[in-house]
Amino acid sequence: MSPALFQTALYASLALCSLGLVWRVSAWFRVRIGPDARTVALSQRVAALLRGGALALFSRRVFQLAGAVFLDLLLQRRLFANEKLRWLGHLLILTGFTLLLLMHALAAIVTAKLFQGYQPTLDPYLFLRNLSGAMVITGVGLLLFGRWRRQTGLPQARRPMDMAFVALLGFVLVSGFLLEAHKIASPRAFYRMSDQFIGSTDAGRLTPLRAVWASEFGVAFDDLKLPIDPRLLEQGRELHRSACASCHTKPVSAFVSYPMARVLAPVTDLLDTGRADAWLLYLHVFACFLGLAVLPFTLMFHLVAVPISLLVNAAAPNRDFSLAGRASRRALALDACVRCGICDLHCSVAPLARYLGNLGLLPAHKLQATAALAGGRLLGCEDVALRAADGAFLCTDCGRCTAHCPVGLDLEDLWEAGRGDLAAAGLPSPAQWVQAHPALAWAESLERGPAEHVDSGPDDLLAPLSADRRSFSRCVQCQTCTNVCPVVAHSMDSNHGIDLTPQKVMNLLRLGLRDLTLGSRMVWDCATCYQCQENCPAGVRVADIMCELRALGVRRLGAVRSLRESS
Amino acid sequence: MKYALFLGCKIPSALPAYEASSRAVLAHFGVTLVDLEFNCCGYPARNFNRYAFAAAAARNLALAERAGLDILTPCMCCFGTLRHAIRFLGEDAELRSRVSEALAAEGYAWSGKTEVEHLLTVLARKIGVDSLAAAVRSPRTGLRVAAQYGCHALRPGNVTRFDNPMAPTMFETLIRAAGATPVDWPRRLDCCGDPLHQANTPLSGRMTRAKIADALESGAEVICTACPHCHLRFDAVQAGSSDASIRTLLYTQLLGLAMGLPADFLGL
Ligand code: SF4
Ligand code: SF4
Numbered sequence: 051m052s053p054a055l056f057q058t059a060l061y062a063s064l065a066l067c068s069l070g071l072v073w074r075v076s077a078w079f080r081v082r083i084g085p086d087a088r089t090v091a092l093s094q095r096v097a098a099l100l101r102g103g104a105l106a107l108f109s110r111r112v113f114q115l116a117g118a119v120f121l122d123l124l125l126q127r128r129l130f131a132n133e134k135l136r137w138l139g140h141l142l143i144l145t146g147f148t149l150l151l152l153m154h155a156l157a158a159i160v161t162a163k164l165f166q167g168y169q170p171t172l173d174p175y176l177f178l179r180n181l182s183g184a185m186v187i188t189g190v191g192l193l194l195f196g197r198w199r200r201q202t203g204l205p206q207a208r209r210p211m212d213m214a215f216v217a218l219l220g221f222v223l224v225s226g227f228l229l230e231a232h233k234i235a236s237p238r239a240f241y242r243m244s245d246q247f248i249g250s251t252d253a254g255r256l257t258p259l260r261a262v263w264a265s266e267f268g269v270a271f272d273d274l275k276l277p278i279d280p281r282l283l284e285q286g287r288e289l290h291r292s293a294c295a296s297c298h299t300k301p302v303s304a305f306v307s308y309p310m311a312r313v314l315a316p317v318t319d320l321l322d323t324g325r326a327d328a329w330l331l332y333l334h335v336f337a338c339f340l341g342l343a344v345l346p347f348t349l350m351f352h353l354v355a356v357p358i359s360l361l362v363n364a365a366a367p368n369r370d371f372s373l374a375g376r377a378s379r380r381a382l383a384l385d386a387c388v389r390c391g392i393c394d395l396h397c398s399v400a401p402l403a404r405y406l407g408n409l410g411l412l413p414a415h416k417l418q419a420t421a422a423l424a425g426g427r428l429l430g431c432e433d434v435a436l437r438a439a440d441g442a443f444l445c446t447d448c449g450r451c452t453a454h455c456p457v458g459l460d461l462e463d464l465w466e467a468g469r470g471d472l473a474a475a476g477l478p479s480p481a482q483w484v485q486a487h488p489a490l491a492w493a494e495s496l497e498r499g500p501a502e503h504v505d506s507g508p509d510d511l512l513a514p515l516s517a518d519r520r521s522f523s524r525c526v527q528c529q530t531c532t533n534v535c536p537v538v539a540h541s542m543d544s545n546h547g548i549d550l551t552p553q554k555v556m557n558l559l560r561l562g563l564r565d566l567t568l569g570s571r572m573v574w575d576c577a578t579c580y581q582c583q584e585n586c587p588a589g590v591r592v593a594d595i596m597c598e599l600r601a602l603g604v605r606r607l608g609a610v611r612s613l614r615e616s617s
Numbered sequence: 618m619k620y621a622l623f624l625g626c627k628i629p630s631a632l633p634a635y636e637a638s639s640r641a642v643l644a645h646f647g648v649t650l651v652d653l654e655f656n657c658c659g660y661p662a663r664n665f666n667r668y669a670f671a672a673a674a675a676r677n678l679a680l681a682e683r684a685g686l687d688i689l690t691p692c693m694c695c696f697g698t699l700r701h702a703i704r705f706l707g708e709d710a711e712l713r714s715r716v717s718e719a720l721a722a723e724g725y726a727w728s729g730k731t732e733v734e735h736l737l738t739v740l741a742r743k744i745g746v747d748s749l750a751a752a753v754r755s756p757r758t759g760l761r762v763a764a765q766y767g768c769h770a771l772r773p774g775n776v777t778r779f780d781n782p783m784a785p786t787m788f789e790t791l792i793r794a795a796g797a798t799p800v801d802w803p804r805r806l807d808c809c810g811d812p813l814h815q816a817n818t819p820l821s822g823r824m825t826r827a828k829i830a831d832a833l834e835s836g837a838e839v840i841c842t843a844c845p846h847c848h849l850r851f852d853a854v855q856a857g858s859s860d861a862s863i864r865t866l867l868y869t870q871l872l873g874l875a876m877g878l879p880a881d882f883l884g885l
């Protein structure tokens with residue numbers, strides 16, 4: 051590969067990477083999540099960062115920061131507490147990748163400077179390179195295995211680029227090993243070197259040396275007959291010591307590529323003719339450059355975002371942050387999430403996600419929806435947006451996602467902000483969107499709506515009591531329920547009057563006018579205190595019916611909701 | 618005595634003192650608490666989808682059943698929700714078969730064995746008021762306490778089987794066991810307003826404030842709670858207001874103090 055091409059490609063990908071990094075990092079100050087975040091200007095957010103950073107660095111917090119770097123970042127304490135297997139995988143990748151980067155990719159400016167007489171083909175470098183590569187591959191395998199083993203039947207959150215990047219990483223490693231294996235086995239490489247260091251490519255003259263390299267260095271000469279004469283080997287070793295030994299140790303220590311070289315031996319000739327060394331090198335190097343160039347837009351951006359997020363966590367708990375600081379933290383959280391799905395495993399409402407068939411409840415998916423909403427991508431798809439909203443408002447704020455997140459993200463703050471954004475975008479909680487219109491208007495929409503919208507399934511499983519006359523026909527309209535209802539009592543003396551009373555709701559059911567109750571204030575303001583049900587002389591399950599009417603309202607009014615909004 | 622401890626969603630995140638004080642008190646009476654990773658009791662889904670609500674609740678019951686344990690919960694809403702689910706599943710065969718199917722998909726099953734107890738029912742009925750009183754070292758003599766019953770534990774009585782829903786006495790008896798004096802307040806059985814907090818904040822606030830005013834007028838010094846939702850609602854409404862305020866105390870804190878347990882064990 052020509053140095054000019056290499057350099058151009060290197061600088062081009064470095065430039066792209068830097069631009070990408072600037073763009074992605076600037077998002078931490080640009081992206082606004084939560085209605086409160088919209089009140090802070092970009093400059094305030096940058097100022098908050100500078101102020102907070104300076105405060106943290108020049109206080110006793112600095113020791114806490116150092117501790118966080120060690121325990122949370124390097125040792126990944128939080129991941130260890132969650133899943134030992136994935137922790138091991140992560141540690142292997144981190145160590146292997148760092149070693150490869152410093153010792154191999156940056157060999158010329160790191161290893162060669164630190165260790166005199168560095169040669170990539172000498173031990174321990176040869177061995178260490180194989181070890182590091184094997185560590186990364188094993189680590190990736192463990193992570194994928196961990197994901198697979200924890201499958202709960204619910205798809206895990208991921209972005210398209212995530213898997214593409216893992217594939218690219220795998221490609222870099224495999225092409226690297228193949229290249230090394232091919233170079234070990236290649237007679238062509240042997241002759242190139244002998245020409246350079248012995249000044250000869252004459253097969254006959256080099257036979258003793260070739261014998262040594264065939265039997266001890268794995269070169270696949272197809273014209274050497276086995277077994278090799280020991281005297282020939284003795285002769286060859288002489289030459290080897292004087293010309294090659296200072297740069298080459300036996301490649302058996304390359305415990306991955308040496309066995310690969312043996313496997314490739316039968317086709318080495320073919321590969322030599324096809325100049326495999328050249329194109330494998332191109333593939334390997336350009337795959338690395340491609341990875342570098344797109345890095346800010348892949349999962350690997352977490353290499354930047356996670357350390358910063360952990361440091362910010364160590365600096366102060368979220369509640370001590372100013373609004374400007376919190377706004378930036380939310381944007382940072384979107385990038386620091388590694389989509390590990392550990393939060394999904396522990397989410398209190400994960401079973402509801404399964405029963406409702408709505409992934410929008412799961413925190414890792416919710417985080418992506420939050421990002422999509424902030425990026426203006428969510429509302430484009432009405433169905434997805436509605437489900438995301440359903441999911442967001444069923445969260446119980448139990449905090450388990452936050453407690454388990456290995457990156458230590460304050461997810462509850464993000465959820466609250468996200469719900470605010472959803473509400474502002476016209477997707478508030480059911481109680482809010484239903485009550486935005488009077489009950490009568492909803493009933494009219496139901497009448498106008500196409501039948502298939504309105505009757506989207508049997509009611510009896512969702513609302514068996516309100517579907518069965520026997521459960522309310524006993525009502526004698528005595529008003530006891532209304533008289534004991536605290537919502538009625540507390541609504542009387544204000545302007546927030548209710549439209550119906552519990553007794554009237556029961557009456558509408560008796561008259562077969564259930565649709566008129568679905569959007570009713572009374573139904574949606576019911577506190578489920580069960581006073582009505584406990585006191586009803588006829589044994590009508592008033593409060594249970596109220597719950598049913600809300601569930602039914604969510605579904606039936608939901609079906610005509612978009613018709614309403616657009617009309 | 619051994620129970621699976623069902624903390625629900627609110628206590629670990631917003632009221633850890635309730636967990637700490639419950640553990641401290643129950644440990645004293647030899648109750649072993651087992652921690653299982655339960656899911657949401659199902660309450661939020663009640664207004665959304667009856668099947669999902671019942672399945673979520675049943676999954677918790679199945680988890681406890683697999684561990685061979687009954688459930689003890691300090692939360693009145695979780696208590697009521699789980700009891701409701703048991704009722705719905707019992708009376709609706711179709712619901713039950715769909716829920717069983719959903720549970721089976723995850724390898725769970727619920728045969729109906731799991732009992733659900735509230736912290737107060739365990740203290741009053743399983744441990745017994747006499748044992749509680751016997752453990753009291755420094756009775757809270759003279760402290761006038763208003764018992765906050767909590768709708769979801771109390772009603773409907775035929776579902777929750779907590780106490781007489783019209784004229785309950787359990788909470789007052791428990792307060793007496795701690796040496797304190799229960800006060801009679803007209804609004805003691807009223808809703809605290811919490812379920813409406815999201816849907817209608819002003820209405821919810823009026824309900825909470827009416828109760829606080831009533832407790833004060835009735836001469837109470839403390840409102841005693843046994844549900845994180847009631848407790849936090851009283852605190853939240855009082856935090857944002859300049860009106861006369863009243864102290865809130867969890868029953869486990871009241872009893873724990875009377876038993877002479879160190880305050881920091883009780884989250885105080
Ligand atoms: S806070 Fe919400 S998203 Fe997080 S675990 Fe709890 S229910 Fe799930
Ligand atoms: S929020 Fe945390 S736990 Fe959830 S997927 Fe992202 S990194 Fe993992």
Ligand code: SF4
Pocket residue numbers: 524525526527528529530531532552553556582585586587588589590592
């Ligand atoms: S208390 Fe019962 S019988 Fe009387 S009006 Fe209400 S539902 Fe009807």
Ligand code: SF4
Pocket residue numbers: 531534535536537538552575576577578579580581582583592593596
């Ligand atoms: S359950 Fe609802 S309708 Fe019945 S009394 Fe309570 S608030 Fe009123």
